[in-house]
Amino acid sequence: MSGNVMHDSPTEFLHDVASEDGRCVAQSVIPVGDGGYRCACSCGRWDIIAPGRAEGLRLARVHTGTEV
Numbered sequence: 690m691s692g693n694v695m696h697d698s699p700t701e702f703l704h705d706v707a708s709e710d711g712r713c714v715a716q717s718v719i720p721v722g723d724g725g726y727r728c729a730c731s732c733g734r735w736d737i738i739a740p741g742r743a744e745g746l747r748l749a750r751v752h753t754g755t756e757v
């Protein structure tokens with residue numbers, strides 16, 4: 690036991706807000722292994738493939754209307 694814990698699971702974002710279905714409370718950006726990133730929102734109405742992680746995060750902000 691080294692104490693080092695692998696914690697790289699973006700899918701937990703959605704698990705944490707399962708009870709908030711239908712609302713834009715959390716977005717996930719998950720690599721799909723093809724150079725793209727699948728971006729989804731807890732509202733269930735937003736699900737896209739972005740060309741990169743940064744772009745996915747930007748689009749997530751646009752979706753939720755919190756882009757600065």
Ligand SMILES: [Zn+2]
Pocket residue numbers: 712713714730731732733734735752
């Ligand atoms: Zn949403």
